[in-house]
Amino acid sequence: MKFDSYHPTINFLYFTSVIVMSISFDHPVFLVMSYVMSYLYSAKLYGKKAFLGNLLTVPFIIFFAWFYSYYNHFGVTYLSQNFTENYITLEAVIYGAVIGIKISSVIMWLECVFEILCTDKVIYLFGRLSPKLSLFISITLRMVPRVIARAKKINTAQRGIGRGAGQGQIVEKVKNSIRLVSMTVTWTLENLVDSAVSMKNRGYSLKGRTAFSIYRFDNRDRIIVIILMWMIFLITFGYLLDQTNITYDPMIIMNKITPVSCVFYISYFIFGMLPLMLQVYGEKKFAMQRKKA
Amino acid sequence: MQSSNKDNSKKTKLSAFMIMLLIPAMILITYKMGIRQYYLTSLMVIIMTMVPFFMSFEQRKPQAREVVIIAVLTAMAVASRAAFSMLPHFKPLIAIVIISGIALGGEAGFLVGSLSGFLSNFIFGQGPWTPFQMFAYGIAGFLAGVIFAKKDFVTRSRNKKDLLKLSFFGYLMIQLFVGPLLDICGILTLASVINLETIGAMFISGLPVNFIHGLATFIFLYVLARPLLEKIDRVKTKYGILK
Known part of the structure; x- marks a missing residue:
């Protein structure tokens, strides 16, 4: 049971809030947590490949910290001088690393977004706001592979008479490709009237038309929404209490970590790990039931 | 086609005008409050600018x-x-x-x-x-x-x-x-x-x-x-x- 089996609005709410949080929280505990959580979740979704690929973010962070500290010289702790005799400061290095971590965790969260929020869900979400636009988007999305398939078909036929896009010398190749594009465009434009007529026959622009979707909001979704809302509430509270902030310029100043701040850490942890935990739980449950049967 | 939907185009123009007022208001608010989220602010501005275009498509039938x-x-x-x-x-x-x-x-x-x-x-x-x-x-x-x-x-x-x-x-x-x-x-x-x-x-x-x-x-x-x-x-x- 992946997180994508839940309602699209929940997916959307979750990812927007988690990305906004990873961008806006400066506190090292939150930073490390969002990095680790996004790393784990994308590794879970994509398997070994993503686990290794995400390792590339580590040199990126180091490089970014180095790069940043070379061009920014705020801070009070001097480490050394670079070739233009500007001071490299600890604060600048750390802040560069912070930005690197933020960028990489947002990238990893976005990887997860691609896996979870498919185009179907995007259309469903936008369809509420603007039904015509979402219809338009779904037509276009279907049209793209159709155009490409049609171009391939034409190319196959043209190859039969020696005029394929890849045949002949360079000039011929270009000429053939242009002809291929021209034919595809004409064919697609001519065929669009068919789709328009069939749209009309199925009641486009009539009143009371509904859009089909396979999503429904059930009790499981309600429970998740309540948990998510509680976590967001708690984290927002922490944000208002300055628990997520830290000053890097000119000195590193942060609030003391008190038992109360652990509450916010835990709620952020639960919030970030929720999809991963749900998936692991679902897999375990399925495996158990399979054993029973 | 637009002339048949005069009310709608009026509505669109009105909302476009509202958004024109909203954008500087929002920039002012974020500036006054000292929120240094440049990206988020500009993102909002851009989304607000795009809204009237999509709305006119929606209302034009x-x-x-x-x-x-x-x-x-x-x-x-x-x-x-x-x-x-x-x-x-x-x-x-x-x-x-x-x-x-x-x-x-x-x-x-x-x-x-x-x-x-x-x-x-x-x-x-x-x-x-x-x-x-x-x-x-x-x-x-x-x-x-x-x-x-x-x-x-x-x-x-x-x-x-x-x-x-x-x-x-x-x-x-x-x-x-x-x-x-x-x-x-x-x-x-x-x-x-x-x-x-x-x-x-x-x-x-x-x-x-x-x-x-x-x-x-x-x-x-x-x-x-x-x-x-x-x-x-x-x-x-x-x-x-x-x-």
């Missing part, structure tokens, strides 16, 4: 044929970006967007541009740049429509001089508008300190990219504009679309 022809052009723009994916920044997407803006008018041009930016990013990866891309591409189509649409460009595109003018317009569009806007997006997302130095560095590093992109647009407009415009015009006359 477009015909099925109109929807489909815009969808076809968007699909072609997306497919063209996918087809040239191996050449970095050498993309015909903007050329097709500009051509559709000319053929179908400014509003349709905006739709084709912004949605081809949005949809092609499903193939190339969505990110913080998506809204900026949507806005930049959309405005390219919109301006092309506003500047060229009323001059009966189908017949004029047979004239070499006008065609060159159009292609040069495409190049300028990239070099002066689309490219810098995407550079600004880069500044807002990548540079943590925003000052003249980082802005200058970003614009300079963006120059070659914009040049290649603009050159591609120039070439593709020169090659594609006449045949594509003729084809679209033929379909328009044949089936009575957008008349």
Whole structure:
């Protein structure tokens, strides 16, 4: 049971809030947590490949910290001088690393977004706001592979008479490709009237038309929404209490970590790990039931 | 078509006006409150600017044929970006967007541009740049429509001089508008300190990219504009679309 089996609005709410949080929280505990959580979740979704690929973010962070500290010289702790005799400061290095971590965790969260929020869900979400636009988007999305398939078909036929896009010398190749594009465009434009007529026959622009979707909001979704809302509430509270902030310029100043701040850490942890935990739980449950049967 | 929906167009104009007031208000609020979230603020501004365009499409009650022809052009723009994916920044997407803006008018041009930016990013990866891309591409189509649409460009595109003018317009569009806007997006997302130095560095590093992109647009407009415009015009006359 992946997180994508839940309602699209929940997916959307979750990812927007988690990305906004990873961008806006400066506190090292939150930073490390969002990095680790996004790393784990994308590794879970994509398997070994993503686990290794995400390792590339580590040199990126180091490089970014180095790069940043070379061009920014705020801070009070001097480490050394670079070739233009500007001071490299600890604060600048750390802040560069912070930005690197933020960028990489947002990238990893976005990887997860691609896996979870498919185009179907995007259309469903936008369809509420603007039904015509979402219809338009779904037509276009279907049209793209159709155009490409049609171009391939034409190319196959043209190859039969020696005029394929890849045949002949360079000039011929270009000429053939242009002809291929021209034919595809004409064919697609001519065929669009068919789709328009069939749209009309199925009641486009009539009143009371509904859009089909396979999503429904059930009790499981309600429970998740309540948990998510509680976590967001708690984290927002922490944000208002300055628990997520830290000053890097000119000195590193942060609030003391008190038992109360652990509450916010835990709620952020639960919030970030929720999809991963749900998936692991679902897999375990399925495996158990399979054993029973 | 618009005259039959006078109330709706009034509504759209009103909402556009409201948004015009909202944007500076929001910038002022974020400035006064000392919220230094440049990216989020500009993102909101861009989304607010795009809203009236989409709303007018929603309220105009477009015909099925109109929807489909815009969808076809968007699909072609997306497919063209996918087809040239191996050449970095050498993309015909903007050329097709500009051509559709000319053929179908400014509003349709905006739709084709912004949605081809949005949809092609499903193939190339969505990110913080998506809204900026949507806005930049959309405005390219919109301006092309506003500047060229009323001059009966189908017949004029047979004239070499006008065609060159159009292609040069495409190049300028990239070099002066689309490219810098995407550079600004880069500044807002990548540079943590925003000052003249980082802005200058970003614009300079963006120059070659914009040049290649603009050159591609120039070439593709020169090659594609006449045949594509003729084809679209033929379909328009044949089936009575957008008349």
